[in-house]
Amino acid sequence: MTKKLTTWVEVPPQSDFTIYNLPYGIFTTVDRSPRPGIAIGDQILDLRELMRTGLLDELGMPLGVFRKELLNDFIALGKPVWTRFRNRVIELLSEGNEELKPHAAQVLVPQADAEMKMPVHIGDYTDFYSSKEHATNVGKMFRDPENALLPNWKHLPVGYHGRASSIVVSGTPIHRPKGQTIPAGTDKPVFGPSRLLDFELEMAFVIGRETALGESIPVEKAEDYIFGMVLFNDWSARDIQKWEYVPLGPFLGKSFASSISPWIVTMDALDPFRMENYPQDEPVLSYLESKEPHRFDLNLEVAIQPDGGDENIVTRTNFKYMYWNICQQLAHHTVNGCNVRIGDMCASGTISGPTPDSYGSMLELSWRGQNPISLSDGSERKFIQDKDTVVMRGFGKKGDIRVGFGEVRTKVLPSN
Amino acid sequence: MTKKLTTWVEVPPQSDFTIYNLPYGIFTTVDRSPRPGIAIGDQILDLRELMRTGLLDELGMPLGVFRKELLNDFIALGKPVWTRFRNRVIELLSEGNEELKPHAAQVLVPQADAEMKMPVHIGDYTDFYSSKEHATNVGKMFRDPENALLPNWKHLPVGYHGRASSIVVSGTPIHRPKGQTIPAGTDKPVFGPSRLLDFELEMAFVIGRETALGESIPVEKAEDYIFGMVLFNDWSARDIQKWEYVPLGPFLGKSFASSISPWIVTMDALDPFRMENYPQDEPVLSYLESKEPHRFDLNLEVAIQPDGGDENIVTRTNFKYMYWNICQQLAHHTVNGCNVRIGDMCASGTISGPTPDSYGSMLELSWRGQNPISLSDGSERKFIQDKDTVVMRGFGKKGDIRVGFGEVRTKVLPSN
Numbered sequence: 062m063t064k065k066l067t068t069w070v071e072v073p074p075q076s077d078f079t080i081y082n083l084p085y086g087i088f089t090t091v092d093r094s095p096r097p098g099i100a101i102g103d104q105i106l107d108l109r110e111l112m113r114t115g116l117l118d119e120l121g122m123p124l125g126v127f128r129k130e131l132l133n134d135f136i137a138l139g140k141p142v143w144t145r146f147r148n149r150v151i152e153l154l155s156e157g158n159e160e161l162k163p164h165a166a167q168v169l170v171p172q173a174d175a176e177m178k179m180p181v182h183i184g185d186y187t188d189f190y191s192s193k194e195h196a197t198n199v200g201k202m203f204r205d206p207e208n209a210l211l212p213n214w215k216h217l218p219v220g221y222h223g224r225a226s227s228i229v230v231s232g233t234p235i236h237r238p239k240g241q242t243i244p245a246g247t248d249k250p251v252f253g254p255s256r257l258l259d260f261e262l263e264m265a266f267v268i269g270r271e272t273a274l275g276e277s278i279p280v281e282k283a284e285d286y287i288f289g290m291v292l293f294n295d296w297s298a299r300d301i302q303k304w305e306y307v308p309l310g311p312f313l314g315k316s317f318a319s320s321i322s323p324w325i326v327t328m329d330a331l332d333p334f335r336m337e338n339y340p341q342d343e344p345v346l347s348y349l350e351s352k353e354p355h356r357f358d359l360n361l362e363v364a365i366q367p368d369g370g371d372e373n374i375v376t377r378t379n380f381k382y383m384y385w386n387i388c389q390q391l392a393h394h395t396v397n398g399c400n401v402r403i404g405d406m407c408a409s410g411t412i413s414g415p416t417p418d419s420y421g422s423m424l425e426l427s428w429r430g431q432n433p434i435s436l437s438d439g440s441e442r443k444f445i446q447d448k449d450t451v452v453m454r455g456f457g458k459k460g461d462i463r464v465g466f467g468e469v470r471t472k473v474l475p476s477n
Numbered sequence: 478m479t480k481k482l483t484t485w486v487e488v489p490p491q492s493d494f495t496i497y498n499l500p501y502g503i504f505t506t507v508d509r510s511p512r513p514g515i516a517i518g519d520q521i522l523d524l525r526e527l528m529r530t531g532l533l534d535e536l537g538m539p540l541g542v543f544r545k546e547l548l549n550d551f552i553a554l555g556k557p558v559w560t561r562f563r564n565r566v567i568e569l570l571s572e573g574n575e576e577l578k579p580h581a582a583q584v585l586v587p588q589a590d591a592e593m594k595m596p597v598h599i600g601d602y603t604d605f606y607s608s609k610e611h612a613t614n615v616g617k618m619f620r621d622p623e624n625a626l627l628p629n630w631k632h633l634p635v636g637y638h639g640r641a642s643s644i645v646v647s648g649t650p651i652h653r654p655k656g657q658t659i660p661a662g663t664d665k666p667v668f669g670p671s672r673l674l675d676f677e678l679e680m681a682f683v684i685g686r687e688t689a690l691g692e693s694i695p696v697e698k699a700e701d702y703i704f705g706m707v708l709f710n711d712w713s714a715r716d717i718q719k720w721e722y723v724p725l726g727p728f729l730g731k732s733f734a735s736s737i738s739p740w741i742v743t744m745d746a747l748d749p750f751r752m753e754n755y756p757q758d759e760p761v762l763s764y765l766e767s768k769e770p771h772r773f774d775l776n777l778e779v780a781i782q783p784d785g786g787d788e789n790i791v792t793r794t795n796f797k798y799m800y801w802n803i804c805q806q807l808a809h810h811t812v813n814g815c816n817v818r819i820g821d822m823c824a825s826g827t828i829s830g831p832t833p834d835s836y837g838s839m840l841e842l843s844w845r846g847q848n849p850i851s852l853s854d855g856s857e858r859k860f861i862q863d864k865d866t867v868v869m870r871g872f873g874k875k876g877d878i879r880v881g882f883g884e885v886r887t888k889v890l891p892s893n
């Protein structure tokens with residue numbers, strides 16, 4: 062289906078950043094100000110310098126689009142431009158093409174020399190709750206094991222508005238949040254650092270096309286409004302959330318930080334990993350009926366690395382476990398006329414698989430702390446400790462084609 | 478306490494826009510592109526033109542700050558600049574000052590000729606739930622009349638993240654949202670236009686100073702981080718919200734639109750209406766202890782105007798009925814390290830007074846539709862009908878000093 066591609070850039074085996082991928086990010090080095098780039102192997106293709114070579118002139122793109130420090134203006138050029146540009150970059154990087162090679166020293170930057178920045182300005186951030194296994198696990202723990210899913214869950218992709226300001230890029234350390242929690246057996250809250258800090262393994266899509274207020278996106282058109290995807294760590298303070306969240310939902314238990322991977326992998330690059338939608342066991346209203354395949358087979362994992370220690374993989378799961386797909390989520394989000402803007406981010410909710418070693422949060426992996434997880438240094442984890450680093454990774458693989466997200470890596474510092 | 482001020486600009490009696498007010502907005506006319514202005518009487522002081530007169534040179538402000546189409550860059554100059562600039566504008570507009578008068582034709586624009594635009598870019602929008610009477614009324618209707626307030630309510634200002642993209646300025650019509658609702662006595666949702674569209678009378682403050690991720694704002698410093706306030710109509714589709722909101726809070730029942738008044742009234746202008754804080758009947762954790770007065774005596778009202786008909790005032794209430802003040806809200810919002818950005822908006826939650834004619838929503842005024850409200854044209858309202866216009870107004874008055882917000886006026890169009 063996909064044509065076999067090879068590149069003259071050296072790409073190590075098992076690299077996430079093959080010529081089939083070509084994800085977009087914003088990077089900076091000691092002598093390059095923040096600017097758009099594309100990851101290829103261990104290198105970054107500097108798009109500002111690429112534009113200066115004149116090799117993109119035939120595309121007729123605005124010359125200033127890569128002089129920006131965010132990708133929003135490039136994304137705003139629209140899907141036909143994304144595709145033409147991608148095809149031209151594939152051509153320039155392909156084995157046998159000699160156009161770009163003479164400029165290699167100018168346009169290629171080692172990733173090791175670069176620092177990654179936030180790739181887009183995020184207008185609004187929405188978090189869904191679309192893994193049936195996760196919602197079931199949480200329902201079993203906190204509500205009724207016999208009726209773990211709430212009545213609305215199979216009729217609509219439950220979601221809520223999150224905080225956009227506190228989304229940070231991989232590599233940015235976060236502080237353990239402080240807040241109100243309620244000690245067991247009392248009715249008076251106490252104040253202090255959260256004792257139940259958790260990750261949530263999620264993926265998020267990035268809006269690529271804006272709508273007007275009052276407009277709705279039909280489910281089968283929704284992918285046209287999506288630029289690409291990132292890994293998303295929806296940090297959660299379970300004890301703060303538990304006390305605050307009734308009746309209006311999560312607030313300070315989430316808004317202290319969320320972390321994303323720096324490279325936006327485009328929907329074009331994810332196409333080889335497309336699969337039939339999750340078999341939904343309740344009929345849905347027609348605006349949510351999704352017949353075309355909008356589900357993706359993407360392997361995901363989370364590692365915990367204690368301070369100065371080794372990485373311990375604590376879960377392996379897959380994006381395919383999502384009950385609601387991204388098109389259903391976006392159709393639902395806009396069915397009331399809510400407008401979306403370029404750069405808006407919609408996260409999946411915690412992605413849990415069917416087995417206990419494929420759950421997407423410590424809450425589930427340790428089952429509220431009842432089953433601590435043993436690490437290679439002999440220590441145990443119920444939740445995340447100060448100075449732990451949490452690393453999430455993800456990739457698709459089909460035959461020779463490998464497309465990955467890199468990682469989102471975050472160190473947890475003690476409370477301020 | 479406040480010095481008596483008079484201006485050479487004609488200010489009609491009962492004008493919201495006296496020389497004590499001087500609120501900021503963004504306006505445009507047929508021959509002026511969108512730009513910052515200050516309301517005075519029935520006029521707008523064009524700040525871009527004011528800058529060109531040279532009469533602000535002594536302030537040393539960046540020359541381009543009023544060439545922007547939003548107020549964020551002006552606000553970013555900081556509180557000392559806001560105060561110096563305000564004092565200079567008071568001086569220039571004062572009776573007896575002759576500096577600006579010769580430029581009047583150039584710098585003053587009739588409000589009748591202007592269209593108001595969004596005053597700021599809103600990064601994030603948060604909605605609180607801080608009126609005890611409102612939370613009690615809702616609790617009585619939907620939960621337990623004997624235990625109307627949830628256990629956390631008096632310990633923290635409950636809040637949730639809202640949608641920033643769909644906040645529109647007064648004068649922008651909105652469409653009745655469509656969505657899923659659950660008919661009484663069934664367990665299968667249906668799809669269609671909301672039948673229970675409601676306003677919520679709120680006020681919102683605008684962040685004037687950013688914080689870093691991980692930083693918290695102390696309660697007694699919080700006003701330094703607030704630029705000013707607007708009227709806020711938190712449109713709500715009660716039937717959509719009821720079905721969707723468990724367990725993660727309001728989503729599509731709110732995100733179709735919120736409406737704000739176009740003029741940001743500064744904290745300096747609101748100072749005369751300051752009063753002792755609401756007497757809280759439970760002790761709070763120390764980070765929420767607010768001893769200085771951060772409550773404001775501001776009269777509020779809502780009118781419904783049927784298509785082609787007269788305005789009917791359906792409620793009169795006051796911002797002083799807020800149990801949690803704006804400084805407690807902002808201290809709580811940031812206690813977990815959540816960062817705020819200039820232009821972020823924090824709404825109060827529905828402001829209901831103690832008597833049934835002072836409730837801030839149709840839900841409460843009609844008590845879930847049990848007590849319809851009679852309008853002057855003989856019709857009745859349980860909720861808001863298509864083609865109704867909802868108008869909110871607010872002002873403070875103390876002796877000769879009157880400072881008002883103008884209005885937020887929104888017509889409801891049928892579903893798309």
